[in-house]
Amino acid sequence: MGSTGSLQTPLCDVLECRYPILQAGMGGVARAELVAAVSNAGAFGCLGMVRESPQRITQQINEVRSLTDKPFGVNLIPAATDPELFRVELDACLRAGVHTMVYFWDVVPDAINRAKQAGCRVVYQVGDVDQAIKAEAAGADVIVAQGVEAGGHVHGTVTSLVLLPQIVDAASIPVVGSGGFGSGRSLVAALAMGAQGIHCGTVLLATHESFAHDVHKRQIVRADADDTLHTDAYAINWPPHSAVRVIKSQSTEPYEQQPFGHHADEMPREQVAEEEGRPVYLMSTDSPLKSMTGELEKLAMFGGQVAGQVTAIDSAATVIRRIVDEAEAVIEGFARSAGPAGDSDSIT
Known part of the structure; x- marks a missing residue:
């Protein structure tokens, strides 16, 4: 196992996690057991609470907290949820003092404002440059740039390889790559494109802790x-x-x-x-x-x-560890190839 300092990015400071790996807030699938396992493994877990009742949201937040003392987020989708339901969902999150709100789809500035006023960090997942600019202007702390390779709902039309550097160039806040990222090599590739981490769904859906059916x-x-x-x-x-x-x-x-x-x-x-x-x-x-x-x-x-890269159903900790170990090995390989002048303590 390599030095974890090689993967430290400013994103880790914003979200207070050890590794720059975010678990996607998959509706229904990402419940307390998965979220806690991801956060305990040093990554950043996220409850997928789209169109859930305030009671279930509160119960799930409490359950995560019974399983971990690490930070985690809650995913809601303001643009695709009935406004009254979204209001009470967000109220439940804010009453519970959620660390981070994770939003998706069209940017709704009021949703960002309400979370920020309550002291939450805000991560906004988008599919194009214009939405990224709107999210940052409205006060988001982190942008997730989702390429068309991603599973579940897909808001963009171009690949991560094209979209990610465009959003990195357009934004001044941390950007995270989503869509096609699920390995250590892809994490290093995202960092090379200017991102500060990756956002993983599919590889964490196929874990023991996921609430997805077998x-x-x-x-x-x-x-x-x-x-x-x-x-x-x-x-x-x-x-x-x-x-x-x-x-x-x-x-x-x-x-x-x-x-x-x-x-x-x-x-x-x-x-x-x-x-x-x-x-x-x-x-x-x-x-x-x-x-x-x-x-x-x-x-x-x-x-x-x-x-296509998922070959077995493993624990979430195993998946996170595999990504981290592979990324560190790639970075160490670069450093060895470059010689003493290529040595570096961190990637920022």
């Missing part, structure tokens, strides 16, 4: 990089024309020749599963969770192209 985790492990579909066919529950990336399945076959141009109003409400009495519909944005029963293989198997 059927979803196994699909991630089986998938190759070309086994994903970028589509707006999973339309129920989100604003129109909201793209996602999923692992291809029987449910995606009718849409693979025409992946875009679909609308929730066109989708029949065909119940294929349930969660605690709640119907779960085919082509909704619900992914299979441990709390669901039914034909779970028909649900949205969110996953990014980095799924």
